[in-house]
Amino acid sequence: MNHPASTGRTALPAGFVSEVQRLIPEARRFDDPLSTLAFGTDASFYRLIPKLVVRVESEAEVVALLKLAQAEKVPVTFRAAGTSLSGQAVSDSVLIVLGDGWNDRDIRRKGDQIRLQPGVIGAQANAWLAPLGRKIGPDPASIATCKIGGIVANNASGMCCGTAQNSYNTLAGMRLILADGSVLDTEDASSVAAFRDSHAPLLEQLAELARDTRADTELATKIRHKYRLKNTTGLSLNALVDHDEPLDILTHLMVGSEGTLGFISAVTYNTVPEHPHKASALIVFPDVETCCRAVPVLKKQPVDAVELLDRRSLRSVEDKPGLPAWVKGLSDTACALLIESRAATQALLHEQLRQIRESLNGFAVEQEVDFSEDPVVYGQLWAIRKGTFPAVGAVRPTGTTVIIEDVTFPVEQLAEGVNRLLQLFEKHRYDEAIIFGHALEGNLHFVFTQGFEDPVQVARYEAFMQDVAHLVAVEFGGSLKAEHGTGRNMAPFVELEWGADAYGLMWKIKRLLDPNGLLNPDVVLSEDPEIHLKNLKPMPAADEIVDKCIECGFCEPVCPSNGLTLTPRQRIVMWRDIQARRRAGSDTRELEQDYAYRGVDTCAATGLCALRCPVGINTGDLVRKLRSTSASHTRSANWLSGHFATALGGARAMLHFANGARLILGDRVLGKTSAVLTRASKGRVPAWTPAMPQPLHRLSLPKPGTDGRPRVVYLASCISRATGPAATDREQTPLIDKTRALLEKAGYQVVFPEGLNELCCGQPFTSKGYLEQGDRKRQQALDALLKASRGGLDPVYCDTSPCTLRLVQSLADERLDVHDPVRFIRTHLLDRLDIIPQSAPIAVHVTCSTQHLGEGPALLEIARRCAKTVIVPEGIQCCGFAGDKGFTTPELNANALRTLKDAVQHCEEGISTSRTCEIGLSQHGGIDYHSLVYLLDRVSRPRASGAA
Numbered sequence: 018m019n020h021p022a023s024t025g026r027t028a029l030p031a032g033f034v035s036e037v038q039r040l041i042p043e044a045r046r047f048d049d050p051l052s053t054l055a056f057g058t059d060a061s062f063y064r065l066i067p068k069l070v071v072r073v074e075s076e077a078e079v080v081a082l083l084k085l086a087q088a089e090k091v092p093v094t095f096r097a098a099g100t101s102l103s104g105q106a107v108s109d110s111v112l113i114v115l116g117d118g119w120n121d122r123d124i125r126r127k128g129d130q131i132r133l134q135p136g137v138i139g140a141q142a143n144a145w146l147a148p149l150g151r152k153i154g155p156d157p158a159s160i161a162t163c164k165i166g167g168i169v170a171n172n173a174s175g176m177c178c179g180t181a182q183n184s185y186n187t188l189a190g191m192r193l194i195l196a197d198g199s200v201l202d203t204e205d206a207s208s209v210a211a212f213r214d215s216h217a218p219l220l221e222q223l224a225e226l227a228r229d230t231r232a233d234t235e236l237a238t239k240i241r242h243k244y245r246l247k248n249t250t251g252l253s254l255n256a257l258v259d260h261d262e263p264l265d266i267l268t269h270l271m272v273g274s275e276g277t278l279g280f281i282s283a284v285t286y287n288t289v290p291e292h293p294h295k296a297s298a299l300i301v302f303p304d305v306e307t308c309c310r311a312v313p314v315l316k317k318q319p320v321d322a323v324e325l326l327d328r329r330s331l332r333s334v335e336d337k338p339g340l341p342a343w344v345k346g347l348s349d350t351a352c353a354l355l356i357e358s359r360a361a362t363q364a365l366l367h368e369q370l371r372q373i374r375e376s377l378n379g380f381a382v383e384q385e386v387d388f389s390e391d392p393v394v395y396g397q398l399w400a401i402r403k404g405t406f407p408a409v410g411a412v413r414p415t416g417t418t419v420i421i422e423d424v425t426f427p428v429e430q431l432a433e434g435v436n437r438l439l440q441l442f443e444k445h446r447y448d449e450a451i452i453f454g455h456a457l458e459g460n461l462h463f464v465f466t467q468g469f470e471d472p473v474q475v476a477r478y479e480a481f482m483q484d485v486a487h488l489v490a491v492e493f494g495g496s497l498k499a500e501h502g503t504g505r506n507m508a509p510f511v512e513l514e515w516g517a518d519a520y521g522l523m524w525k526i527k528r529l530l531d532p533n534g535l536l537n538p539d540v541v542l543s544e545d546p547e548i549h550l551k552n553l554k555p556m557p558a559a560d561e562i563v564d565k566c567i568e569c570g571f572c573e574p575v576c577p578s579n580g581l582t583l584t585p586r587q588r589i590v591m592w593r594d595i596q597a598r599r600r601a602g603s604d605t606r607e608l609e610q611d612y613a614y615r616g617v618d619t620c621a622a623t624g625l626c627a628l629r630c631p632v633g634i635n636t637g638d639l640v641r642k643l644r645s646t647s648a649s650h651t652r653s654a655n656w657l658s659g660h661f662a663t664a665l666g667g668a669r670a671m672l673h674f675a676n677g678a679r680l681i682l683g684d685r686v687l688g689k690t691s692a693v694l695t696r697a698s699k700g701r702v703p704a705w706t707p708a709m710p711q712p713l714h715r716l717s718l719p720k721p722g723t724d725g726r727p728r729v730v731y732l733a734s735c736i737s738r739a740t741g742p743a744a745t746d747r748e749q750t751p752l753i754d755k756t757r758a759l760l761e762k763a764g765y766q767v768v769f770p771e772g773l774n775e776l777c778c779g780q781p782f783t784s785k786g787y788l789e790q791g792d793r794k795r796q797q798a799l800d801a802l803l804k805a806s807r808g809g810l811d812p813v814y815c816d817t818s819p820c821t822l823r824l825v826q827s828l829a830d831e832r833l834d835v836h837d838p839v840r841f842i843r844t845h846l847l848d849r850l851d852i853i854p855q856s857a858p859i860a861v862h863v864t865c866s867t868q869h870l871g872e873g874p875a876l877l878e879i880a881r882r883c884a885k886t887v888i889v890p891e892g893i894q895c896c897g898f899a900g901d902k903g904f905t906t907p908e909l910n911a912n913a914l915r916t917l918k919d920a921v922q923h924c925e926e927g928i929s930t931s932r933t934c935e936i937g938l939s940q941h942g943g944i945d946y947h948s949l950v951y952l953l954d955r956v957s958r959p960r961a962s963g964a965a
Contacts, residue, residue, distance in 0.1 A: 029068050029111070033089040037071065040081050045072040045116065051611045054594055055587035056112055059096070060159075060569045062418045062467070063104035063505055064554040067094075067112040074118035076194065076282050082113060083280070084198035086535055094537045095276040097135055097164035100570050101171060102421060103504025105275045105540050109552075115166065117580065117915070120892075121283075124149070130189055132204075132285040135166025138574060141891060143291070151288040154182030157500070158403060161629070162571045169284050171502035172249050172273035176402075177322045177357070179458055180247055182289050184272050185255070190285035191268040196278075196531045203264055204285060212264075220263035222529055226522070227266055230257040236518050243515070246425045247458045247499035249273050251511045252523045252541060270526060275502050276537040278530045292359035294366040295321075297395035299386040300377065301331075301353040308352035309432035311380050312456045315356065316428065318376050319369040324355040324402050325456040327435065333408040333451055339397025343384050351383055352435075354456060355402050357395070358388075366390070405453050406464055407631030410567045413449070413466035415558045419567050421464045424489045425496035428459040434495070437488055438463055445481040460499040469553040479550055482510075490514035505552075508543040557597040562639045563589045565632045572626035572636065577897030577913030582615035585626040585636035591616055592639065617643050619909050621899035622784060623819075623865035644786030654787040658794055661735070662774035668739045671703075672712035676744065695907065703904035708939035710740035710932075713751055718769045726766040729845075730805045731757065732798070732824075732835075733769070734817035735777050736932045743936075746945045752932060756816050756838075759954040763849040770798075770805035778815075778823040784900055795823060802833060809833050814841045816948065818866040818930040819900070825870075838930050838949050839872040842879055850957040858886035859952065860921040862929040862938055865895045879949065880928055883956045890920035898937035914941035928952050 028034075037046065047053065047070040057066040073079050086093045094108035097115050119136025128149030133142055139160040143152045155168050156175035163173065174183045190204040199215065202208040213220065231237050237258050244255040256269035271278055302308040308325065315323050328351050335344045358373060360366035370388050389395050410419035426434030435452060438461065442450040447465040454461035468474040489495045490513050497507045497514050512520040527534070527542055539548050558564055572585040583591065591612055598605045622637030648654070657664045695704040716738055737752040757767050770776060776798045783791030802813050802824075809832025815821040821837035828835070836844070861880045863873040880887045897903070897913030918941060921927060927946035929935050935946035 027068075029091060030089045033085060033091050034069075036085050037069070037082070040078065040085075041071055041073075045074070046070070047072075049611070051591055051608060051615065055583055055590055056096075056114065057107055058554070058568055058586065058590045059099040059101050059104070059106040060567075061102050061104040061107070061504065061506070062420055062469070062554045063107055063552050065107040065109040065552050067108045068110060070112045070114060072114045072116040074116040076200070079113065079194055079280055079282070080198045080200065082111075083194060083196060086111065087197060087533060090533060090535065092535045092538050094540075095166070095170075095280055097166035097170075098138070098159075098162055098570060098573065100159040100163045101167060101275075101504065102423075102501045103498070103506035104552075105171065105502055105504045105537065106167070107552075108537070115164070119166075125285075128288055130285055131288055132190070132283055133165045134283050135164060135169070135281055137165045138892075139163055139165060139168055144891075146288055147291060150291055150293070152291040153286050154178055154187040154289045155184055158406075159569070159571065162569075162574055165284060166281055169272055169281050170275050172253065172500070173502075174247060174455075174500040176324060176455055179455075180244070184284070184286070185253060185269060187287045187289065188268060188272060188284065189287045191271060191281060192283035193268065193271055194280040194282055196533070196536055200282070201264075201267075202283075203268055209264065219529065220267075223263045223266045223270075224261070226525060226529075227257040227261055227263075230254070230522065233518070236522075239516070239519065242494075243496065246427065246496050247455070247460045248425065248496040249500055249502050250496050250498045250507060250514050251503060251520070252278075252526055254515075254519060254522060257522075270530075273502070275504065275540050277527060277541050278536065290361070292361050294361070294363050294390070295357060295359040295395065296366060296370055296388040296390045297355065297357045297398050298388040299353055299355050299398055300382060301347060301351050301384040303348060303381050303383045304350040305352045305435050306432045307381055308354060309435065309456070311354060311377060312431055313428055314376050314380075315354070315373070316457050318373045319358055319360075320356055320373060320457070321359045322355070322357040323456045325431075325435075325452070325454050325461070326353045326355065326402065326405065327439070327452040328352060329449075329451040330405045330453045333412075334401050334404050337401050337404055337408075339394070340401055341384075341386065347383060355398055356388075357399075363390075402453065404631075405451060406462070407567070409449060409451060409464045409466065411565050411632040413565070414468070415564045416470065416556055417466045417468040418554060418556045419464060420467050421462055421501070422485070423460070423462050423499050423501040424485070425499040426459045426461065426489065426493050427495060428457070430493055431456065431459050431461075434459070434489075434493060435461065437492075438485075441481065441484050441488065444484070445477055447481070455499075458499070459495070470555065475550060475553070482549070486510045486513055503541045505539060505543070505548050507549070508539060508541060509546045509549050511542065555593075555597065557593050557600075559589065559593040559596045560639055560642070562642065563592065563634055563636065566630075566634055567632065569631060571629045571631060572634075574892075575625045575629055575894035577621050577895040577899075578619045578909055580915075581908060581912035582619040585630075585634075588616045588620065588636055588639070589634075616640070619906060621865075621895055621897050621902060621909065621913075623895050623899055625865045625868065625895045628868060641783060641786060641788070644784075645788055646786070648786035651787070654782060654785075654790045658777075658782065658790040661777055661794070665735060665739050665774060669712040672710065672740065676711055692907075695905070701905070703901070704907040706907075706936075706940045707745050708743050708936045710743050710936065713737075713739055713741045713753075716753070716774075718773060719767070724766065726764055728768050728807075728811040729760055729765045729841075730768050730770060730802060730811050730813045731760065732776065732802060732813060732815045732820070733773065734815065734820045734932070735781070737816055738774065740932065743939065743945075746939075748945065748947055748951060750951075752816060752948055752950070755948070755954060756814075756950050759846070759950050759957075760814070762954070762957070762959055763846045764959065765845075768805055768811065770801040772801060776801055778820040780819060780823045781900060783823075799824065799828075799830065799833065802835070803830065806833065812836055812841065812845065814838070816950070817932055818864050818870065818872075819933075822866040822869050837867065837870055837872060839867060839876045839879065840870070842949065842953060843872075843875045846953070847879070847882075849960055850953070851960045852882055852953075852957050854881075854883055854885050855952075855956050856885055857926070858888055858924045859884045860888045860890065860924040860927040860942065860944065860946075862893070862896060862927060862934065862946065863889070864929055864931045864934050867930055868894075876930065876949065879953070883952050888921060888924055890917055893917060893920070896934045896937050898931075898934050900933055903933065903937040903940075910937040911941060914938065917942045926952070 092110040128151040450465035627635035779791035779795035903910040
């Protein structure tokens with residue numbers, strides 16, 4: 018194992034541990050304090066520290082682990098992405114986490130069905146289906162992060178899904194593993210036959226439970242009534258009244274079982290249409306009653322989503338872009354509906370909008386944003402709706418957590434339900450709480466902040482939840498969990514909602530499929546009436562940069578160190594824990610030593626996580642701050658910043674030396690020798706690979722002319738001033754020469770700023786923690802660019818997107834107009850060039866900086882104009898090269914690009930906008946990656962009218 022098991026906790030049986038060591042490679046077993054705490058966190062407000070975390074890569078491993086768990090009586094919990102909100106994905110025993118080997122799909126019948134493994138991210142499934150005009154039914158807010166395993170296991174739904182399109186109702190087939198390790202694939206006739214033979218008593222007992230349930234008229238009626246509403250409280254008892262075939266009962270029981278009945282190895286969905294035409298409107302009514310009376314009317318109209326936002330919700334986002342100024346002046350009782358309608362054709366959409374408008378003619382309206390088909394407008398409206406939850410999270414007091422609850426009222430009682438919830442907020446002094454939700458289903462989310470450090474606050478929370486439970490479940494006969502799953506959060510209230518008979522039936526199912534109670538104990542069903550008040554997650558202050566983190570995990574899919582060391586969420590969790598231990602007087606030296614590599618050294622710090630974070634946290638900012646506190650070579654940094662041209666000369670000399678060593682030793686020997694030296698020097702000696710660039714042999718900078726052509730100031734980045742192409746690259750023209758040739762082809766006069774060899778955006782300094790030196794170099798570059806551009810009269814072109822981002826961030830001087838390659842090509846070159854697209858397919862990598870600059874879609878559009886086939890590798894967001902991490906911490910780059918080669922194997926060339934990123938992409942993709950300008954230059958010629 019990686020480290021001795023933590024002390025102070027009951028150890029796992031020795032036989033179990035030794036067998037796991039035999040079954041699972043060491044690199045995928047974790048029991049050290051840092052890893053177990055990092056994985057002991059999901060998006061809920063509970064924390065359990067597993068004794069062992071196992072990353073599984075195959076079904077055979079899951080089968081073996083389940084059989085072993087049964088033999089040794091060891092509880093296990095399954096985890097996909099960990100975005101669950103009710104405590105389903107944490108464990109104090111063994112946590113089984115999905116690795117990379119669970120991403121297969123099979124698209125069938127032109128997209129009408131899709132079979133998915135549980136590791137597929139929901140949004141990726143929809144991306145595969147989009148060209149076919151289809152999508153999966155469930156559309157949870159976390160779809161860009163959550164995985165199919167969690168979507169099915171929680172029966173997640175969402176804004177447009179309702180009940181008709183959730184996993185339960187769009188299920189076409191399933192492959193599952195039961196607690197005893199047996200496998201059933203309902204789409205495989207031989208598997209079904211074998212299972213019927215081996216598990217005949219189990220299937221007969223399920224059939225008997227279903228017959229008895231349907232025979233109990235009162236119970237069957239109650240079950241059907243409960244699932245008329247959105248409902249994920251308890252197990253899916255509707256399987257017993259909707260189906261009589263035992264296999265269908267079994268698979269539908271698995272939906273929403275939260276890992277308490279078995280492991281879902283694959284699922285086949287009947288997909289639903291993804292209509293291309295849509296429009297959205299925001300209608301504000303004068304009060305809750307009027308707003309809620311409109312909902313049943315809208316339910317009869319051709320609407321796809323109707324989202325309710327109470328006055329508190331609107332107030333929480335009233336300063337967001339896209340909301341009109343009148344929102345601040347709305348009455349205190351105002352309540353809004355965000356409405357969306359979709360259609361296969363624009364004509365049909367317009368007819369639907371006419372119907373919807375007419376249906377609302379009789380209602381008093383305080384204000385409105387009328388239906389818009391403009392993607393920018395309706396995108397802003399939906400961004401506002403999605404921003405309500407993080408808006409509360411972002412302003413909560415440090416040390417508290419943000420809780421989102423999820424209930425359903427009968428639609429006809431929605432207004433009374435909203436008002437009664439508002440009364441409970443006032444009673445228990447949750448003054449910041451807001452209400453929003455999926456009005457068509459009577460499904461309301463309410464968000465509030467809660468501290469758990471003080472017993473008084475815990476008691477307030479318990480009193481509030483007791484009141485909520487009785488209000489929703491008893492008085493209104495609603496659902497305590499509509500779509501977030503029961504988890505630990507509502508396990509003590511399942512009997513209150515369902516009654517003794519239905520509750521007893523759930524326990525029968527649990528004991529039938531998990532007789533030893535080892536699958537995710539205390540989730541969904543628990544014999545502990547206070548389980549919802551135990552293992553509450555602390556949220557101690559760590560640093561103002563990250564204190565607003567709600568630990569949702571939305572950042573994780575884009576992090577290049579995910580699967581190698583820690584994700585942004587886990588970095589924050591660990592730093593919070595270290596700071597709390599420090600304040601308590603504990604010795605944190607061992608944890609901090611471990612964190613130095615896993616938390617700091619292997620962070621790319623590119624800030625891509627901030628684009629996914631609901632509260633905008635850039636974990637890279639924390640890492641840079643931590644690096645700055647340990648940056649001990651200030652004199653060297655000062656010297657380098659003052660003698661930058663000399664430093665670049667030194668870099669060229671090193672490349673000359675490496676190139677000579679390659680010629681003498683050969684690629685293989687030099688690569689092995691370099692790898693050893695890099696590890697031994699802890700990254701101080703850069704790793705050499707065949708993609709390593711050659712030194713730039715000459716840098717000729719022509720003086721500006723006066724020939725009347727439009728001018729562009731060209732800031733060649735330090736990397737393009739020091740390096741040329743790799744020796745093995747078929748393209749041997751340096752980037753500077755290629756860029757200059759393209760700009761001149763388009764009719765521009767290229768001007769270089771004075772003292773170019775001394776200029777730098779400052780990124781190499783700030784990334785190492787030398788913030789002062791980085792800011793000094795940035796300002797020096799900006800001053801030179803302002804002068805060269807004649808006070809901002811000429812546009813500035815920077816050939817590397819990370820440098821551009823660094824220059825334009827917080828740029829106070831509005832005279833300077835600095836472009837990255839994508840923006841300059843988009844706005845200045847395309848109209849001056851004729852393009853004949855090439856037939857050879859190309860791969861495109863959208864760098865982190867390009868995404869920050871908002872130019873990702875434009876890069877892809879330009880690439881598609883230049884090549885008939887464009888490949889964007891799935892699942893690769895940040896390449897992990899991070900300036901020089903590819904040299905000093907090559908395992909980060911390798912981890913981020915571990916799937917690249919297979920994805921681009923049919924391409925001859927890759928395109929990007931960062932020279933350093935291209936080095937790592939070339940190495941791990943097996944093809945040469947170049948700047949976008951190489952492709953554009955190759956397929957373009959001057960346009961006569963444009964040149965004039």
